[in-house]
Amino acid sequence: MLRIIAGAAKGRQLATPEGRRTRPTSERAREALFSAVESEIGPWTGRRFLDLYCGSGAVGLEAVSRGAAEVHLVESDAKAAAVVRRNLQILGAVAADAHLNVMKASVYASRASGAFDVVFADPPYDTADDALAEVLLCLRRVGAIESGTLVVIERSSHDPSWSWPAGIEAISNRTYGEARFWYGRGTGEDAA
DSSP, X not given: OEEOOSSTTTTOEEOOOSSSSOOOOOHHHHXXXXXXXXXXXXXXXXXXXXXXXXXTSHHHHHHHHTTBSEEEEEEOOHHHHHHHHHHHHHHGGGGTTEEEXXXXXXXXXXXXXXXXXXXXXXXOTTSOHHHHHHHHXXXXXXXXXXXXXXXXXXXXXXXOOOOOOTTEEEEEEEEETTEEEEEEEEOSSOOO
16 A cells, blocks of 8 residues: 655555556655655745656655645656556646656656755666666756756665766765665756
């Protein structure tokens, strides 16, 4: 069972994609993630949040439940996108400011408009680091990640390291069960 932890939709159950291809971020890990993010950025009111490789949409929908002004959910898998649509219906008016983009993260990154306060990326664990880094660099080039943007990457806890691309500096990393979160912040460094 997957549910919203806090905010306007607290306790609402969410649908999850069938099979093992999509692995929703656990409640424990999401709670830790949101505590860490809130300690970095403060209140959610007025914030823009990007959830790349969103799967069920649980992380982005948690952000909108907590008061984010605008949430973009990006998912390329048609079955997972159908589950996100169902979850948007489950949350109803609470999710009015959440927008589903059914496309590859790399395509979205080249089309993104406006800066985000938080970018969260949870790609399949077999996604190569350089492919993920290229998506982040693209987001930097189009201005979606700017100086001060908090960037969080979820990878397997078995991954020994993550190297941030130019324009994003490391803050910390934390492990929760099978997930490891890597926290970084956009800098003023040129992303060309």
